[in-house]
Amino acid sequence: MKEARLMQGNEACAEGAIAAGVNFFAGYPITPSTEIAESMAKLLPKNGGKFIQMEDEIAAMGAILGASLAGSKVMDATSGPGFSLKQELIGYAACAEIPCVVVNVQRVGPSTGQPTAPSQGDVMQVRWGTHGDHPMIALSPWSVRETFDATIMAVNYAERFRTPVILLMDEIVGHLREKVVLPEDNEIVVYPRRKPKKTRAEGYQPFAPDEDLVPNTANFGDGYHIHVTGLIHDETGFPVGSPKVTEESIRRLHEKISRVGEEIIHTYEYFMEDAEYAVVSFGGTARTAYEAVRAARAEGKKVGLLRLMTVWPFADKAIARLAAKVKGIIVAELNYGQIIGEVERAAQGKCQVLLCAKYNMQTFEPPEIRAAIEKMINGGKKS
Amino acid sequence: MEMAERSYEKFFRQHRLPHMWCPGCGNGIAMKAIVMAIEKHPELTADNTVIVSGIGCSSRASGYMDFDTLHTAHGRALPFATGIKMARPDLHVIVITGDGDCTAIGGNHFIHSCRRNIDLTAILFNNSIYGMTGGQTSPMTPMGKKATTTPYGSVARPLDPSALAKAAGATYVARSTAYHVHHLAKMIEQGLNNKGFSFIEAIVQCPTAYGRKNKMGTPADMLAWMRDNAVMKEAWDKLPEEKKQGEKFPIGVFLDSRYVDYATAYNDVIRAAGGEVK
Numbered sequence: 001m002k003e004a005r006l007m008q009g010n011e012a013c014a015e016g017a018i019a020a021g022v023n024f025f026a027g028y029p030i031t032p033s034t035e036i037a038e039s040m041a042k043l044l045p046k047n048g049g050k051f052i053q054m055e056d057e058i059a060a061m062g063a064i065l066g067a068s069l070a071g072s073k074v075m076d077a078t079s080g081p082g083f084s085l086k087q088e089l090i091g092y093a094a095c096a097e098i099p100c101v102v103v104n105v106q107r108v109g110p111s112t113g114q115p116t117a118p119s120q121g122d123v124m125q126v127r128w129g130t131h132g133d134h135p136m137i138a139l140s141p142w143s144v145r146e147t148f149d150a151t152i153m154a155v156n157y158a159e160r161f162r163t164p165v166i167l168l169m170d171e172i173v174g175h176l177r178e179k180v181v182l183p184e185d186n187e188i189v190v191y192p193r194r195k196p197k198k199t200r201a202e203g204y205q206p207f208a209p210d211e212d213l214v215p216n217t218a219n220f221g222d223g224y225h226i227h228v229t230g231l232i233h234d235e236t237g238f239p240v241g242s243p244k245v246t247e248e249s250i251r252r253l254h255e256k257i258s259r260v261g262e263e264i265i266h267t268y269e270y271f272m273e274d275a276e277y278a279v280v281s282f283g284g285t286a287r288t289a290y291e292a293v294r295a296a297r298a299e300g301k302k303v304g305l306l307r308l309m310t311v312w313p314f315a316d317k318a319i320a321r322l323a324a325k326v327k328g329i330i331v332a333e334l335n336y337g338q339i340i341g342e343v344e345r346a347a348q349g350k351c352q353v354l355l356c357a358k359y360n361m362q363t364f365e366p367p368e369i370r371a372a373i374e375k376m377i378n379g380g381k382k383s
Numbered sequence: 384m385e386m387a388e389r390s391y392e393k394f395f396r397q398h399r400l401p402h403m404w405c406p407g408c409g410n411g412i413a414m415k416a417i418v419m420a421i422e423k424h425p426e427l428t429a430d431n432t433v434i435v436s437g438i439g440c441s442s443r444a445s446g447y448m449d450f451d452t453l454h455t456a457h458g459r460a461l462p463f464a465t466g467i468k469m470a471r472p473d474l475h476v477i478v479i480t481g482d483g484d485c486t487a488i489g490g491n492h493f494i495h496s497c498r499r500n501i502d503l504t505a506i507l508f509n510n511s512i513y514g515m516t517g518g519q520t521s522p523m524t525p526m527g528k529k530a531t532t533t534p535y536g537s538v539a540r541p542l543d544p545s546a547l548a549k550a551a552g553a554t555y556v557a558r559s560t561a562y563h564v565h566h567l568a569k570m571i572e573q574g575l576n577n578k579g580f581s582f583i584e585a586i587v588q589c590p591t592a593y594g595r596k597n598k599m600g601t602p603a604d605m606l607a608w609m610r611d612n613a614v615m616k617e618a619w620d621k622l623p624e625e626k627k628q629g630e631k632f633p634i635g636v637f638l639d640s641r642y643v644d645y646a647t648a649y650n651d652v653i654r655a656a657g658g659e660v661k
Contacts, residue, residue, distance in 0.1 A: 024470055026462075045656035050469050050649060055495040059462040062455065062492075066435070066466025069453060070474065074466075092456050220451040220467060221474045223430045225396075227446055229454035238399065238446060 004181050009173040010077075012144045012180065013103060014039030016151030017075045019182075021190050022101070023049035024072035026063035028056055028082060031116050032171040033105035036077035057082035061089040061102070068098050069228060071193065071219035073155055077103035080122055081112060084129070090164050091130030092230040094253060097207065097215060099158040099193075101151070103167040105174040108361055117361035118171035120283055121335040126166045127312050133250050135257045137264065138166040138312040140283040144178040150309065156191035157264060161257055162214050168311055170334065172284025172363055193219070200224060208235040213256035257313065266309040267318045271297050275304030277376055278322055279356075280343055281332040282308040285364055289332045292369035303373055311339070319346035328352040328376040332369050335359055352376065394418040394429065396449045403443060407602030409561035409587025413508050414444045416564055416585065417477065420571035427575065432475040435464040437489060439515050440589070441481035441508035458488030461496045464503050465645075472646040475575070478505040482523035483513045486542050490522075493544070497551035500579040502644040506571060507544060507582070510589035518592030525630075529596045545584055549638050554579035556638040560586040562609035563634060573636065579644045586613075 007015070013036050017025070025044055027037035041051045049072075054060040057078055064074035078086065083104045093100050106122045108114035126138045137157050141150040151167055158165040194216045198204040206226040207215045215235070218224035231239035232246045257264070271293055272278065281289040286307040293305045306322055308315055319342075322329065328351055331340040340355045347353055356372035358364055395418065404410050421427045432450045436442035438457035445452040455463045464478045485493050485507045496503060512530055513519040520530035522542040529536055548556045555577040559567035567585055574581030588594060588605035599605050608630075614622065616635030650660045 024466065026466065042656070045649075045653040045658045048658060048661075050653075052465070052469055052649075054462060054465075055491050058459065059465075059492050059495070062459040062462025063466035063469070065455075066453070066463035066468075067470035068466070069463075070433075070467040070470035072466075072470040088456055089459065220433050220453070221431060221471050225429060225449055225451055227452045227454070229446070230456055231454070 002182050002184060004179050006177055007144050007180050008035060009141075009144045009147045009169065009176045010035035010105065011039050012148040013077070013151045013167065013169065014043055015182065016148040017101070017155065018043050018047050019148070019185070019188050020073065020152040020155035022073045022075045022155055023047075024064060024067035024074045025049070026052045026054050026060040026067070026076055028054055028060045028078065030057070030079045030082045032107055032174050033077045033079045033103060035174070036103055036105070040075070057085040058089065061086040064100050065089060065093055065098050068100050069220050071221070073099070073159065073193070075101040075103065075155070077105065079105050079107045080109045083122060083125065087130040091132060091134065093164040094130070094134035095132075095230050095232070096228050097162040097217060098164075099162050100164050101154045101158050101167060102164060103169060105169040105171060107171055108359070114361045116171065118284060118363050119335060119359065120170050120285060120333050121338070121359070122168070123311060123333070123335065123338045126168055133254070135163070135254045136166065136312045137161070137163065137257065137310070138168045139266070139309060140168040140311045141173055141309065142283055142286045142307065143173065144176055145180040146309070147173060148180065148182060152188060152190070156189070159191045159193055160214070162194065162217065163257065166312075168283065170284045172287070176284070196222075196224065205235040206237045207233060209252060209256070213252055213259060262317060264310060265313060265315050265318065267315050268307045268309060270305040270307070272304035272306065274302055276302040276326055277328045277330065277373060278303065278326045279305045279330045279332055279369060279373065280308065280319070280322070281305065282311055282339070285332050285334050288364040288366055289369050291366040292373060295366060295370055296373050301373065301377065314342045314346065316346040319343055320348065320350070323347035323350035326351055328354060330354045330356050330369070330372045330376050332356040332364060332372065334364065391415070391418040391422045394421060394449055395447055399447050402447055404440060405591040407588065407590040408440070409510065409589070410440055410444060410508055412561040412564050413506065413567065413585040413587050414447065416568040417479070417506060417571055418448065419568035420575060423572045424575050427475045431473065432477065433467055434477050434479060435460045435467065436479040437481065437484035439481040439484045439513065440510065441479055442484060444479045458484055458492065460484065461489060461492040461503070461505065465496065465499070465501050468501055468503060468646055469649070472502070476503050478503050480505060480507050482507060482509045482511060483521040486522045486544050494547065494551045497548050497553040497580050497582070499645040500552055500554055500642050502578050502580070502646060504571065504574045504581040505583070507584045508587050509584050510587045510593060512589050512593035514589050514592045518596060528593075530593070544582065545637050548582040552580070553582045553638065554640045554642050555581035555636075557582070557636045558584040558586070558634045560609040560613050560634060561588060562606045563613065566634065570636065573639065577639070577641070578647070579642055
């Protein structure tokens with residue numbers, strides 16, 4: 001077994017990236033994500049990879065996309081303002097189907113906001129921040145060890161679906177130090193870069209979908225002479241001004257992910273057996289929610305916790321099942337109220353939904369979520 | 384012209400032609416100069432060369448060229464190309480950009496690509512205008528010239544990307560024009576010799592969005608303007624200052640130096656970290 005290490009969430013992210021086979025990282029300093037870039041700058045050249053600090057966040061995003069097309073597994077890390085800047089190229093990666101992982105260690109916004117102070121205010125930006133229609137995968141770990149695992153999962157999903165994947169961290173987990181035991185190398189499953197199944201002579205088309213609707217796009221330098229563009233393109237990779245191709249292409253981008261359904265939607269239940277009320281939370285806030293729920297249980301309150309590790313695609317079915325089971329849901333999130341809209345949509349009015357929001361630079365204290373639980377139990381009304 | 388002289392045509396994706404540029408546009412000439420230069424370098428093949436472009440009229444060239452090609456986002460060709468070169472230093476990476484793409488939205492990337500001396504060969508198709516969007520002023524539109532967004536004439540001084548490239552650390556800097564097509568090909572060919580950041584400005588005519596607005600005549604007239612105003616660097620350097628006024632401009636190699644390129648320099652980082660240089 002590996003030795004236990006005291007490690008920060010951001011460091012675990014870097015370690016996870018290396019374990020997942022990431023061999024190129026481009027970044028730009030921004031608190032509270034900087035330790036990821038710093039760790040990658042140390043680790044990559046030792047481990048057969050390369051690190052580059054670019055001139056701005058957009059350039060870092062461009063560099064990882066170029067490196068990915070040239071066959072590298074790639075990652076970039078930033079926080080809110082940097083993430084905003086990357087949006088155009090995140091959309092590019094979605095359209096051109098370039099595997100990449102972008103880490104967003106959230107801090108208080110809008111704008112420069114409150115640097116270093118924790119927030120979960122980018123949940124919607126992650127989903128809807130770039131123009132146009134495309135799906136998004138975003139994972140939100142709640143511990144240092146889970147950050148390691150979620151980073152590997154993010155890299156694997158990026159490669160499998162050839163899509164950008166967001167590791168949606170928050171300052172709480174990013175700067176959290178915990179004792180962790182990392183898995184043995186042979187316990188780690190790494191999804192390899194997809195490879196063409198045909199030669200050019202056999203009529204290979206770089207963007208022709210495989211059975212799972214994901215194309216086996218060749219890497220640059222492999223002799224396929226492929227063309228990659230952010231214009232809507234057909235399976236040849238070249239742009240086409242056709243309504244049919246546009247519709248098919250946008251639909252396929254969504255369906256290649258939606259078709260796997262629940263498989264990539266990771267949710268975790270705690271104290272849910274006979275729960276009549278439930279807290280829904282994610283990331284660092286879920287840690288506080290867990291404490292609040294545990295304390296409520298100690299007093300005999302029938303309350304549980306549903307934690308969303310996959311934030312996007314949204315856990316519609318898990319929320320629908322929950323709403324059918326409990327009398328009320330409390331959504332605890334460190335923002336003015338973002339994911340609650342999704343919970344209300346998925347609950348379809350089957351139960352009460354109450355927002356427990358906080359946006360004052362500070363993390364939740366367990367009594368604050370406890371109070372929301374009490375309010376729900378006693379009042380059962382929306383705040 | 385004999386067929387042998389057109390052997391560079393093998394580097395075009397014939398099925399993607401004809402191109403979408405306006406009749407009389409200079410971009411096709413500059414694109415031809417690039418493949419002529421590539422042909423002079425047998426170590427550059429269709430399999431080991433990547434063409435990266437930004438957004439704009441210039442940047443549609445990548446789609447017509449039979450290599451691995453990448454049509455990126457506006458202004459971002461150089462960062463994408465940097466990533467490709469770092470990931471695969473064995474690939475030859477050529478960047479096609481425009482005056483707006485490179486010196487406005489991509490200006491910061493241009494400076495830092497020069498500074499790193501990353502081994503890319505960047506060719507800027509300078510048509511003095513935003514052609515794709517219908518003729519708006521660019522940072523390289525000459526003073527007094529009209530564009531749809533400078534209907535009364537431009538009052539901002541144009542940027543000289545060659546001077547900027549030199550100042551920022553590029554190791555090869557040259558300029559030529561669509562009129563001087565063989566000279567332009569030679570400038571690019573020499574740029575491909577340099578293992579470092581090479582920058583070549585190719586002045587091209589845009590009869591539709593720029594020439595028409597500024598009463599510059601036919602495409603042939605615009606080419607004749609290049610012929611009449613371009614001065615070879617060697618002659619330019621001997622000109623007295625008063626003769627350098629007006630529309631005259633120098634063409635040729637402005638800088639040809641040697642300095643370690645970024646991907647090679649990074650091998651020192653790998654060694655210092657105890658890693659293995661591939």
